[in-house]
Amino acid sequence: MTNEFVLEAITREFPESVISSSEPYGMLTIEVKKEDLKKIVHYLKDSSLEINFLTDVCGIHYPEFPEKEIGVVYHLHNMMTNFRLRIKIFMSRENIEVDSLVDLYAGANWMERETYDFYGIKFKGHPDLRPILNMEDLGYHPMLKEYRLEDGTRTDKDDAMFGR
Numbered sequence: 001m002t003n004e005f006v007l008e009a010i011t012r013e014f015p016e017s018v019i020s021s022s023e024p025y026g027m028l029t030i031e032v033k034k035e036d037l038k039k040i041v042h043y044l045k046d047s048s049l050e051i052n053f054l055t056d057v058c059g060i061h062y063p064e065f066p067e068k069e070i071g072v073v074y075h076l077h078n079m080m081t082n083f084r085l086r087i088k089i090f091m092s093r094e095n096i097e098v099d100s101l102v103d104l105y106a107g108a109n110w111m112e113r114e115t116y117d118f119y120g121i122k123f124k125g126h127p128d129l130r131p132i133l134n135m136e137d138l139g140y141h142p143m144l145k146e147y148r149l150e151d152g153t154r155t156d157k158d159d160a161m162f163g164r
Helices: 003-013 034-046 108-119
Strands: 018-022 028-032 053-061 070-078 083-091 097-099 122-124
Touching (some): 003 028, 034 097, 108 122
Antiparallel strands (some): 070 083
């Protein structure tokens, strides 16, 4: 199975869903419309492509891009052919909700809870969406780039040292 073959299969089945594609470090990476994510992942799992393992779900935050401020990245894997695929979706801060994949991949349960806990992304249809690592009453999502990384009274460090 090649990147070209999988990309062609996805674009043939969902011609309006794929926004962009690239191959950083040889891994096929596609950005899709968030409303089509579940259909695409269901197709990848149940078709002859047999993408049968969800490796990871994680959130990303780009505050400098208001229309694509919050993102979710899915890493999928065909264990038989060792083919890997990365799917990205983006959304604005006002619409921070995406379909849960727990009914397709049971392992998505804890990964989606962690992503919700740290980024505040709500997963529609998740069976138990609540904080998993932070305290229930924390009141904010610590991985969002809204908070200073260092004590503001310190003069020896600034956020530029941490890529901000």
